[in-house]
Amino acid sequence: MPPNPEPAWPVRRRFEVPYHDLDVLNHLNHAAYFPYMETLRCDYYLPFLGTADPTKIDIIIAEAACRYLAPVGYGAVLVGEVAPARPIGRTSFTLLYRFRIDGSSTVTARGRTVVVVYDYEKGAKREIPADRRARLERDAVDPASEGW
Numbered sequence: 122m123p124p125n126p127e128p129a130w131p132v133r134r135r136f137e138v139p140y141h142d143l144d145v146l147n148h149l150n151h152a153a154y155f156p157y158m159e160t161l162r163c164d165y166y167l168p169f170l171g172t173a174d175p176t177k178i179d180i181i182i183a184e185a186a187c188r189y190l191a192p193v194g195y196g197a198v199l200v201g202e203v204a205p206a207r208p209i210g211r212t213s214f215t216l217l218y219r220f221r222i223d224g225s226s227t228v229t230a231r232g233r234t235v236v237v238v239y240d241y242e243k244g245a246k247r248e249i250p251a252d253r254r255a256r257l258e259r260d261a262v263d264p265a266s267e268g269w
Contacts (some may be wrong), residue, residue, distance in 0.1 A: 130202040131260045132165040135223060138197045149193035149229075155185060158218045158232045161203040165216070166236075169253050181246075183213065184235040188268070191222075191229040198223035205257045206233070206264040212246045213237045214257055217267050233269055 136157050144150040163175050170177055193199060199220045206215040218232035240247045249257070 130204040130219075130262065132161060132204075133200060133202045134161060134164055136160075136199045136201055136220075138193055138195055138199065140195055143195055146192075147194065149197075149199075151187065151189050154187045154189075154218075154220065154230050154232060157199070157201050157220070158185070158187070158203070158216075158234060161201050161218055162216060162234065162236070165203045169256065179239055179241070180236045181239040182234050183237050185232070186234075187218075187230055187232040189230050191227055193222065193229050199229065204262045205260050206267075206269065207258075207261045209249065209254060209257045209261065212248055214249065215264065215269075217262060217264060217269065219267060231267055231269075233264075 138149050138153075142149055142153040163178070166178065166180060167173055167175065170179070200223050201218060201220045203216055203218050206217050214236055216234050216236055218230075218234075219228055220230045221228050237246045238249050239245070
């Protein structure tokens with residue numbers, strides 16, 4: 122029996138590597154992945170809020186990490202994906218990111234952010250609303266499958 126196919130992650134986006142994201146070694150600078158993760162996070166989370174306006178976002182990042190696995194050159198197209206990781210906490214959740222060269226199985230980087238639902242008026246974290254929790258749990262992947 123063939124193995125189960127890898128489940129699709131809920132959000133996918135392509136990123137073309139621009140010249141300004143290269144480093145002195147002529148490959149994608151490690152810091153460039155963080156804005157890519159930020160874009161994927163907004164692509165995933167803003168629909169939860171029913172808006173495309175990032176000023177309405179009610180989350181804050183508590184931690185961010187990225188593992189660099191393969192070099193990426195100028196003009197390459199990366200496919201970035203994002204999915205929540207199991208388990209989902211009471212006030213926080215983890216998002217996982219992975220990047221591949223388009224048309225290849227080569228994973229160039231894996232990222233992770235710890236996201237806290239935050240009430241900016243009160244300056245305090247708050248519980249994840251039930252409807253969002255249900256969606257996060259539905260979309261969640263096993264972090265061990267991504268090496269976390």
